[in-house]
Every structure is written in C-alpha cells, then in structure tokens.
Ligand SMILES: Nc1nc2c(ncn2[C@@H]2O[C@H](COP(=O)(O)OP(=O)(O)OP(=O)(O)O)[C@@H](O)[C@H]2O)c(=O)[nH]1
C-alpha cells in the first residue's frame with residue numbers, strides 16, 4: 001500500500017485524551033482529527049445531527065485549497081484556516097503536514113483562546129503521530145510487510161460486503 | 166489512505182471517480198446513492214457550478230458489511246472533469262486508494278479521455294503514488310449511444326496496465342455496481358498483504 005494508517009488502541013486513546021483536554025480547555029463544541037484526504041480519525045463533543053465524514057471531507061478540501069492558495073501567493077504556508085459565523089465557527093490547523101485538527105466553537109469562547117490552546121494540542125498530537133508513523137515504518141522494514149488484520153479475504157467475503165447490490 | 170482502527174474495528178478507504186468532463190462520474194455516484202438503503206449511506210454532497218457541472222467534488226460516505234469483524238467504510242469522490250479545474254482535481258486525489266476512470270465512449274471524446282488519463286498519471290506522480298501498484302479500473306461509459314466507439318478500439322487506446330474494463334450505461338445504472346465492487350476487491354487485496362511497496 002502506498003499509504004496506510006494503523007491506529008492501535010493505546011494511540012487512539014492518547015489522541016482522544018488530547019482532544020478531550022482541548023475541548024475542556026477552550027470550551028469548544030466539537031473537536032475532530034482528520035487525515036488530509038478527509039478521513040475522520042477521531043472526534044469528541046457534540047456530533048448529534050451532524051455528519052462527520054461529510055464535514056471532514058469538505059474541510060479537508062477547503063484546507064487543501066487554502067494551502068495551495070498560500071503557495072501560489074508565494075508566502076508562507078497557510079497552516080491554519082478560520083471560518084467565522086454567528087452560530088458556529090471553525091478553526092483548522094495542520095498537524096505534522098499530514099493531518100488536520102478542527103475545532104468547532106460558538107460565542108461561549110473566543111478565537112484567541114482557541115488559537116492559544118490549539119497550539120499546545122498540535123504539539124502533543126504531533127508527538128503521538130510521530131510515534132504511530134515510526135511504528136508503521138519499523139514494522140514495514142522488520143518483516144518486509146506487516147501483520148494484516150485481514151490475512152484471508154475471499155471472493156465470497158467481498159460479495160457478502162455488497163449484499164444484494 | 167487506508168485507515169485501520171483496531172479499537173473501533175473499522176477499515177476505511179477512499180475511492181475516486183476520475184475522467185473528462187461530462188463522462189458520467191457524478192451519474193455513477195447518483196445511481197449508487199439511489200440504490201443504497203438509508204442506513205448504509207451518508208448524505209450525498211455535491212458542490213456544483215450553476216450549470217450542474219462538478220465544481221469542486223461530489224462526496225458520499227458508504228458503509229459496507231463486515232470483514233473479519235471489521236466494519237468496511239468507503240468514501241466515494243468524483244473530481245470535476247472540466248480542464249479548467251485541474252488544480253481542484255489534484256487536491257482531491259490526495260490519499261486515494263482506488264481510482265475508477267470513467268471514460269466517455271463517444272468518438273469525439275477520445276482525445277479528452279486520453280488527455281484526462283495523462284493528467285491523472287501526472288498528478289499521481291506528483292503525490293508519489295505508484296500508478297503501477299494502484300487499484301485502478303477502466304469503465305467505458307455511455308455504451309448506449311450510437312456514436313460510441315467499439316469496445317476493442319477503446320481498450321486499445323485507453324487501457325494502461327491490463328486493468329479490468331467494464332462496460333457501463335451509468336444513466337441507467339448498468340455496470341455501476343460491478344465497477345465499484347471490482348475496485349473494492351482490488352483495494353482489499355492490497356490491504357491483505359500490507360506490503361511497504
Ligand atoms: N446517454 C448517456 N448519457 C449519460 C450516461 N452517463 C451519464 N450521462 C449523461 O451525461 C451528462 C453528464 O454526466 P455527469 O455525471 O454530470 O458528468 P461528470 O463526469 O460528472 O461531469 P463533470 O462534473 O463536468 O466532470 C448527464 O446529462 C448525464 O445524464 C450514459 O451512460 N449514457
């Protein structure tokens with residue numbers, strides 16, 4: 001595979017902890033981590049009535065577009081993106097060039113506080129992700145391939161996945 | 166990017182419909198959406214221009230059944246085919262695990278198909294995604310039209326690496342699920358080995 005992210009229990013829990021602490025510290029409504037391609041990695045907070053994959057796919061698209069705009073303008077990389085609205089606002093930040101941290105907030109807090117607390121969380125998340133990526137790279141090298149959770153996938157399994165479709 | 170979450174037991178990946186303008190990419194997704202039970206489909210999001218051409222992308226999350234107790238989830242995207250939106254097309258390709266190339270079978274679209282494949286390969290190269298190793302399917306769409314070129318001609322012109330070729334009439338749903346199933350199979354076969362290269 002060109003790119004794969006394997007998230008083991010411990011790492012997943014560490015990510016959740018950082019997100020929860022951030023949520024408390026800045027009184028946010030919802031916090032999410034996504035891959036730059038738009039896949040949800042983890043989230044905490046109010047996600048009722050909200051389709052998270054759609055939110056992350058759209059924010060990843062907007063974020064990637066924003067990064068490119070920064071490049072075209074020739075300045076530094078636009079590694080954060082702010083969208084402010086009345087009911088809900090959104091602050092995004094790049095994490096280790098490959099992931100996106102998003103914070104949805106309202107008037108219970110301020111953009112200044114959000115930015116401050118996010119900076120710290122981004123550092124913590126970068127450490128966790130460095131560890132995860134290291135682990136994946138090492139396993140690739142040691143065994144020339146990793147232990148897959150799906151050693152046996154048959155035609156039947158795939159047919160079953162689709163049911164009657 | 167294939168994403169495996171051991172705690173929540175889920176396996177997720179990203180599939181993109183690529184191809185020239187008006188080849189039927191959005192139509193493929195529309196059909197899939199119309200056939201899925203509500204429980205397994207997310208909302209269908211489309212960012213169109215005023216004339217219903219895709220401006221940025223279409224997106225639909227889709228839940229499949231389980232494999233080895235793991236929930237399999239797909240993110241389906243279409244790119245905007247119009248030449249003008251080249252930059253957006255490239256952004257969407259980021260982290261892709263499988264590509265379905267939707268070719269327009271009409272003879273006057275042959276050059277557009279060829280140009281779009283060239284554009285795809287160039288963008289993949291920029292992301293250092295190895296095309297030779299990518300799960301890739303060629304769908305020959307609009308087989309219902311009188312102006313469609315014969316299948317062998319299209320295969321000769323468009324097939325890149327011996328990939329499976331599937332005939333389709335997306336507007337009637339013909340070949341749509343067959344294409345998707347084949348792509349999912351290819352991606353899963355790669356997950357099976359999880360090799361570095
Ligand atoms: N006759 C015929 N028409 C089709 C078929 N598939 C799609 N169409 C029509 O082709 C037109 C363009 O289809 P779209 O799915 O919007 O094309 P697209 O590839 O998403 O185009 P862009 O968004 O501009 O890249 C629509 O009018 C469809 O109804 C087909 O198999 N046969």
Ligand SMILES: [Mg+2]
Nearest residue numbers: 190191218219
């Ligand atoms: Mg379209």
